[in-house]
Amino acid sequence: MAERRTVVIGLDGMPFGLIRDLAAEDAMPNTQQLIAEGVFRRMTSSIPEISSVAWSSVITGTNPGVHGIFGFTDLAPGTYRLVFPNFNSLKAPPFWEWKRSGRSVILNVPSTFPARPLNGVMVAGFVALDLERATYPPSLVPHLREMDYRVDVDAQTAHKSLPLFLQDLEHTLQARIKAYRYLWEREEWDTFVLVFTGTDRLAHFLWDAYEDPTHTYHTAFVNHLRRIDEVIGEIARRITSNDVLMMLSDHGFGKLEYDVYINFFLRQRGFLKLAKDPPRGPQDIADGALAFALDPGRIYFHLKERFPRGPLSRADREALLDELTAAFEELEIEGRKVVQRVYRREEIYTGPQAERGPDLVLLPHDGFNLRGSLKARKLHGKDVFTGKHTHADAFLLVWGEGARESTPDRPSVSDVVHVMEELRERRRG
Ligand SMILES: [Zn+2]
Missing domain, CATH: 3.30.1360 (Gyrase A; domain 2)
Structure with a gap:
């Protein structure tokens, strides 16, 4: 029996209720099938419910008291100087640096800039200041450039024009899909992580559009998730019943009043x-x-x-x-x-x-x-944002043999890698 492979798909900021509803309403049919066959749980985020803190907990399996990331900003010790923690500030190793992890492809996990050598390939997620330092190995950069790969949407565009923001969001998503396919087809791996982060941007600017079916951009909001669901379906067809597929978000979202x-x-x-x-x-x-x-x-x-x-x-x-x-x-x-x-x-x-x-x-x-x-x-x-992060309603979906036994009833973001490890060690009977 071949070694068990693990695929992790992240949907930054997607709440449990939204995924459940879009899956049930047939906007995310592939996700619906995974929910039916797997284990689908509401998950708690980190405290505070900020992407950099939550993803640091996801990838290290620890709390901020261990990984040392407490927010998007911090103060340099003993001073009043504001600093922006990055991957070098993380005090616990991410799972792909654990010896037993094998070879990994890590695409677009937030707060992993600057990229550093690993057994595998990585392209860091936001905040990434340039593509060169976001990418390991460097030989991948020209291929990413060819795809017009970009780490994040341009927030300035979103502040100026919602139609331009939606175009930018779509362009960024399509390039991300190209990059995932390129790496999937060319790399050997034991673990493949692909995170979609446009979902968080979409929810910040257009949460009201999701909640109101008559809103001009309601369909655009749902269609973005539809396109991600198509990729989820493609990945589900590419793995075998021996493999593990996990989907998760780092925090939830709700209305900002x-x-x-x-x-x-x-x-x-x-x-x-x-x-x-x-x-x-x-x-x-x-x-x-x-x-x-x-x-x-x-x-x-x-x-x-x-x-x-x-x-x-x-x-x-x-x-x-x-x-x-x-x-x-x-x-x-x-x-x-x-x-x-x-x-x-x-x-x-x-x-x-x-x-x-x-x-x-x-x-x-x-x-x-x-x-x-x-x-x-x-x-x-109140400013332009209509959505805000929430703590209690991230989600975790685990598909594969042993999922039920290995997934806690009320998981938190720091449980994810431990579920992953446990499932990796199981072999199909
Ligand atoms: Zn956010």
Whole structure:
């Protein structure tokens, strides 16, 4: 019996309910068949429910306390300098660097830039600053260029024109499909990972179009998923009954009703003071500030041991945890509670990196999108985005012999590689 091969298809940001409904309504017939034959579960995302954090958990099988990615941004230790963590910041190895993993093709997994050597081939996903450093081995770059491959859609285009955004989205998808076919046909592999990330962009800009069947772009939204489903069908026909096929998203999506500016709230309540108004960035957090937020709802305490101008001691921390938890639990906008749950670092992060995490992380109620801008001059507002990430409704679909026994009833993103490993080790009886 040949070794078992594993294929992982990622649909960035696709909620359990959307996949279930589009599959049932026949817009995603291939997915429907996999759901019927496999195991389909609602999955929880990382805390916070940000792609870089969630995908880092997916590929390492660990929580941020181990992999060290807490958000899209972070502060360089002991400073107020904002940094953008990348693949080099990841403190745990992704599964394709585990010795037992064999040969892998890794296409478009977010937060894997810059690419580094592996037993196999990879093209990093967003944020990738250039295709050369996104690709291993470098000899693949000219072929990708020939396909007009691009890592991500151009967000600027989307801000200017939705029709141009949809064109760009389609073009990016078609090039991604070309790249997957090219690699599938030419490479030997034990694991093949293909992530579609246009789905997240589509949901940010056009969630309202998905929810409203009379919306101008409703059909365009559904058609994007239809085209991805065709690729899923093609892949399902290319594997054997001995293989494993997994599909998953890193977080869910829902309607965005209000952007809520957490730093404005902290200023209103006297917890945050700024040395300059408007501030240039975290470097203008004043000496007397007690706490501040980074996107989306990460609260950092201004501790002496952590920040050059921090006034707080360890002993002050306990009291502030209680005080801020109570303040956030009471926060209301137009009569609705904003925060569903206030997590303390100690409850959600374990491992050698945990101390680098925020002191509190806020999980918002449906409809509320938390923002960490220091410049905000109002508590809430709304910009062009109509969709926002959600924590509780990512999905996991596992197809293959042993799927039922190996898949937890309520999986989380950090379970994915462990399910994958367990299934790899099973042989068909
Ligand atoms: Zn997103």
